[in-house]
Amino acid sequence: MNLQAKDIRGSAPDGAPVQKSELDAIVVRFAGDSGDGVQMLGSQFSMETALAGNSLATFPDFPAEIRAPTGTTYGVSAFQINFGSRVVKTAGDQPDVLVALNPAALMVNYKGLRKGGLVILDSGAFKEKDIKRAGFTVDPRTDGTLKEFRVMEIDISAQALEVAKPFGVSQKEALRTKNLWVLGLVSWMYDREMKSTLDYVSRKFGAEDPIGQANLAALRAGHAYGETHELAGDVAPVSMPSVKVEPGTYRLVSGAEALSWGLAAGAQLAGLELVLASYPITPSSPILHILARMKQYGITTFQAEDEIAACCAAIGASYAGKMGVTASSGPGIALKTEAIGLAISTELPLVVVNTQRGGPSTGLPTKTEQSDLFLAVFGRNADAPIPVIASRSPGDCFEVAIEAVRLATKYMTPVMLLSDGYIANAAEPWLIPTMANYKPFKVQFRTDPEGFHPFVRDPKTLARTWAIPGTPGLMHRIGGIEKDYNSGNISYDATNHQKMTDTRAAKINNIADDIPEQHVEIGDTKGKLAVVGWGSTFGPINRAVHNMRGKGLDVSHIHIRHVWPLPRNLGALLKSYDKVLVAEMNNGQMLQLLRGQYLVDAKGLLKVSGQPLKIVEVEDAIRSQLATQVQA
């Protein structure tokens, strides 16, 4: 049966520009109530897509409320996935397909859809009160609101209820299978194997559970609906060949997973057990959850009474000879700052993970931002430098976490690792690393009493010696009071304080000799324009620079991992471009840092909307920078 005219209305206006930032790729956005299981739908579809060999990037975009009142716009939860037969670097600027499970989901998301894009609606959820509640004055299906899009209406609610009937589940449970029904349909549309989802549902509910059976039936029914209705035109199954990437074993990984595993890997390479002390906070908590299940990897987790205690307990663990780690997000990091100062003063290793979110204060807990750079680099009382490193993508969190442990143990210092809400929740295909390929950096605890005092330093790294309680003959006292350079005893001496302050600063500055020089991601090492980014803006900047170079523009992409100390060559590198544009999700923090460090007249592309940077935004900024150059 062909799709009826009433099922799909409208078509892409002739000649309308298709603003697809990535050809060979499709962006699908699922949206519904926060109780509709949209995140599960998205992550299962991501898994099917990854297993099909496509490149992909995801963007879970959910509210802070766990179960907001149904049908409200603030309760809408969304999941966006960009997938393709070429390497995909962002979750996509504009969805090509929007699945809206209720009017509120449509209200929040339809404006972002590309012109000519496809809207799939659950017509069963479009009752008058639902439409009003979403803030539409008239039914958006009838008043031209959606005239720029193709619209496919299916009464998904009715389908789900019908499918669930034989299993005797409640109406509520039956309606909750809508997400699986949609997954079945979308799996059909993009020719995805559903085995991973079938396994997941069976595992989650158990084979005999009626709810599980209803969900499995819904999944199959959605798929069958696509087959039997032979949905016409653009809705027909799309086959997308797998992407050409480096050979090896791949999996999907979220930033929180890769970061947790990276911490475990780092501790293993250092030959230390790991103690994670944390306090629950969005979006950092998954790190605590993941590591809490990894006790057999020499990991102990401690859910502290507050953020301060978490940091202090991690310091206590490091003092004891473990790799102390604390993980939080902006407001929690703010609380930890005094304790971080203690670790700086006592020169103990500590990894502080900051999964940044929108701020200030409580801000936007579930939305992403990069606005804790100043907090990381400068946010402590007194002269208190620490290394700061930033992860650029979910998979990169693994490498950066290992590097954080390496620096912390080698230089006896707290290290701040910057991730963000986008990286933490997003997933991407990941070439699984092999531990044997990483060079161990085993920690040596001091045991020799000869010439010992607690602040004896390695002449090269300036790191102090690490002597742990329980070692005979090395009993010593440390604390937050200034120490005498030559004995480690407390000292109020003026010249000594100058020397200790200088030494602490030199120790951190020296790390610049132990990190790679800054390289250029794409483009030349000199030229008209460098776009500089750090952290999770890697994808959009990289794609935008690639696209603009394809159009013949002289632009390069530089992406900073080591935020502090900065790579030795960065200043000279930046000065080899006529212009420098810093693109970041804050009000100009890296911008200020680079201007201050190097006196370069950098400009900013700054965005603090809680949403990731878009490719098109970077492209526009590149054009604008290079256009003014031509005029000048």
Next chain:
Amino acid sequence: MNVQVQPEKLTPKDFASDQEVRWCPGCGDYAILKAMHKALADMGVRPENTVFVSGIGCSSRFPYYMATYGFHTIHGRAPAVATGLKLSRPELDVWMVTGDGDALSIGGNHLFHALRRNIDINILLFNNEVYGLTKGQASPTSRVGQRSPSTPMGSVDSPAEACTFALGCNARFIARGIDVQAKELGELFSRARAHKGASFIEIIQNCIVYNDAVFADFTEKAVAADMQVHVKHGQPAIFGKERNKGLKLNPKTFALEVVTLGENGVTEADILVHDEKNRVLAGLLAALRPPHFPEVLGVIYCDPAPSYETAVAAQDAVARAKGPGDLDKLMRSGNTWQVT
């Protein structure tokens, strides 16, 4: 060739560090320090296996004067640092030294959680009812009306009561001693160390500069015997110069009363026999304060329960029973695919 020698018996001096003690002359802390040096020597502990963790304040300088491991941390946070330490290295003896401001004001939350978790650390709270190191402000244990630089017209804060607080936190070992009573303090230190789980000792400590003689109504020699009752498990709560006073439970009011043996027909059989496992009784005893009652000293409550780090270690052991985890395997678990 190295010859293994049996470690020699250590003396109190062996537990004193080479650092000059910087408390004010006459400070009660000196006596506590001395009592600790002696107690550790008597207990035969090894200094390398002993760690003193402190917060901020006069009392918190304590670790610097111990020839053990020591960590002078930040204001109020010693319980959290000590928790991380003990969790990581359960075999170490962890002592925590704090004061009334450090423990009950800025660090109140951490003290609460260390006690209710029952982590095996020995907490010594030096209570002098004043902020010493910041020059004399009223503290959370200062009495109503106390004049200080921050309360020139007298404090209007209702004071906290350390042992009652600890009991409310579900502490399983609560004791009280006086700075200058070295012998009794030594016994309390020994009991605290032997107790598995969080041990809490309030030490009444005289600040000679900012709050001198605030405890004189029960510490002065002339009144001490009549104003202090040293409780011992299984023994009647008898006190007084003449050993003729005692605590008696009034079953009608469910309150303790001071009675005199031989008066109104009171005999020793009427006197309360201390049961350190009785939490209700502990609450009554902890709340008795001069001038209407004697100060209760000794082990007020001791009823061991599984300690936190033991429970954590047990879970870790269960998880590790099948051998160490393999990260390569973990990362390859679940859905993976090959690209050739």
